[in-house]
Amino acid sequence: MLSIVRSDQMVEVVEAYRAFVAPCDARSSVAELLETVSSEHLAGLRCVVLTNSAALTGARKRARSRSRGKKARHSEVAGLYHAAWQGQAAWIEIFVDKTLDRLPRWLQRVRLARNLLLARVLFHELGH
Numbered sequence: 001m002l003s004i005v006r007s008d009q010m011v012e013v014v015e016a017y018r019a020f021v022a023p024c025d026a027r028s029s030v031a032e033l034l035e036t037v038s039s040e041h042l043a044g045l046r047c048v049v050l051t052n053s054a055a056l057t058g059a060r061k062r063a064r065s066r067s068r069g070k071k072a073r074h075s076e077v078a079g080l081y082h083a084a085w086q087g088q089a090a091w092i093e094i095f096v097d098k099t100l101d102r103l104p105r106w107l108q109r110v111r112l113a114r115n116l117l118l119a120r121v122l123f124h125e126l127g128h
Contacts, residue, residue, distance in 0.1 A: 011042055011045055011046070012046065012047035012048070013027050013034070013048050013050065014047055014048070014049050014050065015027055015049075015050045015051075016049055016050070017051055017055065018051070019052075022050070022096050023100065023105055023108045023109070024100070024114050026050050026094075026096050026100075026114070029115050030094070032115070033115065033118060033119050034048070037126065041126055044084055044089060044090050045089065045091065045092065045126070046089030047089075048091070048092045048093075048094060048122070049094070050094050051094070051095060052095055052096055052097040052098075053075050053076075053095050053097055056075050061073070061075045062074075062075075065077065065080065076098070077098065078094065078098045078099045078121045079092065079093060079094045079095060079099070079121040079122070079124065079125045080092070080093045080125070081125040081126075083128070092126070094121050094122065094125070100114060100117055100118075102117065
């Protein structure tokens, strides 16, 4: 577990993969990206969970959310924002396999390339 601390704000970066090995150090990339975000945009966010689409099971795999005006299955999206609910803080879920599958394997190891793709998903979800 990696935590980013800003004044009284702490955002954890947690990896929770199922039968998957990330092709790069996605956790440190997301931590670097979070360091560039102001505290006011991180307010209320507890953690960012890095996972893969195979970790979704049962109802969560079949669930749908709106994405760019269309409904998309959770197993097909690159990330999800989970709003604060019943006393639990908001959190973001990033599916690393779906996020990085646009790049050839060798290019996933290039920091700039992977940071651009991870940033796109992370900052989109932060916008919620």
